[in-house]
Amino acid sequence: MAITPLHARYPFLSAARRAVDEAGVDLAAVVATEDAVVARGRDRVASALADGTVGEAHRRTRVEVLSYPVARVLVSLVDQRVLTRKYARAEAATARERFTDELAATSEYKSTRTERLALADLLAEFDLTGDVRETPDGYRVGVGAYLDLAADKWGDEWRLVNRTLVDGEVTVTREELLALCQQAVQHRVVDGLPLSVPDVIADELDAEVADLEDRLADLDLTREIDTVVPELFPPCMKHLLDRIQKGDHLEHHSRFAIASFLTSIGMTTDEIVDLFEVNPGFGEEATRYQVDHIRGATSPTEYSPPSCATMQSYGDCYNKDDICEDVIDESHPLNYYEHRIDEEDEDDLVDWRDDDADESSEA
Numbered sequence: 108m109a110i111t112p113l114h115a116r117y118p119f120l121s122a123a124r125r126a127v128d129e130a131g132v133d134l135a136a137v138v139a140t141e142d143a144v145v146a147r148g149r150d151r152v153a154s155a156l157a158d159g160t161v162g163e164a165h166r167r168t169r170v171e172v173l174s175y176p177v178a179r180v181l182v183s184l185v186d187q188r189v190l191t192r193k194y195a196r197a198e199a200a201t202a203r204e205r206f207t208d209e210l211a212a213t214s215e216y217k218s219t220r221t222e223r224l225a226l227a228d229l230l231a232e233f234d235l236t237g238d239v240r241e242t243p244d245g246y247r248v249g250v251g252a253y254l255d256l257a258a259d260k261w262g263d264e265w266r267l268v269n270r271t272l273v274d275g276e277v278t279v280t281r282e283e284l285l286a287l288c289q290q291a292v293q294h295r296v297v298d299g300l301p302l303s304v305p306d307v308i309a310d311e312l313d314a315e316v317a318d319l320e321d322r323l324a325d326l327d328l329t330r331e332i333d334t335v336v337p338e339l340f341p342p343c344m345k346h347l348l349d350r351i352q353k354g355d356h357l358e359h360h361s362r363f364a365i366a367s368f369l370t371s372i373g374m375t376t377d378e379i380v381d382l383f384e385v386n387p388g389f390g391e392e393a394t395r396y397q398v399d400h401i402r403g404a405t406s407p408t409e410y411s412p413p414s415c416a417t418m419q420s421y422g423d424c425y426n427k428d429d430i431c432e433d434v435i436d437e438s439h440p441l442n443y444y445e446h447r448i449d450e451e452d453e454d455d456l457v458d459w460r461d462d463d464a465d466e467s468s469e470a
Contacts, residue, residue: 113222115168116205118175119198119295120232127172134176138311143170148177149315155197156190156322159449177312183301184309184316190323191300196449199293207285233291239284240276246284247276256287256294334448335372335459341443343418344368346425354385360413360421363401368412370402371441414439 110130114123137144147165151174154162161178165171182194209223230236238249250272257265271278279287309316337348347365350357357365362383369379376398383394396405403409415431418424418440430443448456 110169110172111222112168113224115164115171117202117224118172119202119292123172123175127176132173134180135305135307135311137173138177138180138308141170141173143167144173144177145312145315147171147174148181149318151175151178151198152181152185152190152194152319153322155194156319159193159197159200161197161201179296179300180302180304180308181312181315181319183304184312185319185323186301187323190319191297195293195296195300198296199289202292203285203289206288210285229288233288233295235288235291242278245278245280247273248279248284248287250275250277253277253279253287256290334456335369335374336448336451336456337459339444339447339451340368341431341440342426342428343424344440344444347423348382351382352385358421361423362397363410364413364418364421364423366398367401367410368440370398371412372444376402376404412440 108122108126108129110123110126114120114126117123143165147162147170150163151161154160165174178194182191206224206229210226212223227236230239235248235252238252240247250267253270254267257267267277337345340348344365347357347361350361351365366379366383369382370376376395379398380391380394384391399405401410413421413423415424430446
């Protein structure tokens with residue numbers, strides 16, 4: 108079996124692995140002698156960190172295909188959970204973009220001699236052929252397969268209780284089916300990571316590993332966020348916000364936690380003061396001073412929200428969920444919020460402040 112452009116576009120395919128095996132590729136020899144492959148492998152991982160993609164494909168099919176196992180080796184050698192997660196999501200997102208375009212191609216485009224990925228092939232790749240069937244109004248997915256693939260999807264629309272379930276099958280649209288396929292790709296990429304890497308390979312990649320570790324250290328994992336979507340807040344902050352809006356009295360540490368979180372995600376002092384106005388004993392001047400102090404406007408320090416450990420020690424950790432467990436190695440409410448924001452379609456996000464503006468204009 109020859110290595111083909113299809114394998115280069117979808118290097119996670121079992122056919123791509125077989126093609127590499129049949130070509131007798133020695134990965135140790137590759138990392139020692141093929142600089143282009145190593146550079147492209149590093150680029151896959153670096154791009155995943157930087158912008159959630161795998162970067163520009165190499166023009167040579169062999170280089171592009173072999174860069175995938177090299178990238179997996181690099182991720183394994185760095186062995187940081189956040190890197191593994193971001194890399195797998197980038198590979199899956201890139202794959203979805205590609206197979207969505209191919210499946211939507213016109214008949215004229217399909218008539219070219221370029222080998223393309225069909226939906227039936229994609230489903231077969233992940234043993235979903237028997238679990239998915241087309242209907243006049245979309246598709247139906249076996250409930251077992253649906254639950255497995257939708258487990259990583261966030262949003263009420265993916266919860267089984269909110270889906271149409273008929274005879275053990277869940278109704279989905281074509282777009283939703285492709286989103287589930289994206290999750291299958293992500294599972295495939297993550298599977299087996301971190302790999303056990305022989306020293307003969309690891310030694311050749313010392314420079315690339317050091318480069319990625321530096322990039323990871325320099326990366327602001329709690330990147331600047333300027334979107335306020337309360338339903339995506341971590342449970343602790345959602346709980347504190349609910350208490351504020353109910354008029355409950357908050358201890359100083361609780362007030363600091365929610366105020367510093369809100370400033371970190373882009374809320375202004377005026378917006379935060381308006382939130383606290385319903386609290387017992389509210390004083391606008393004192394509240395404004397405290398918020399300005401937290402954001403560094405009246406102090407030499409801009410304060411970040413407390414870590415998960417600090418939230419726990421003060422009793423402010425509330426109703427911890429599965430995502431808290433997933434990002435606990437990053438140990439920060441902002442990491443939770445960033446994760447939720449990243450999982451959503453940016454076009455579907457509605458900023459709470461925009462809602463308020465709309466309501467004011469209507470009034």
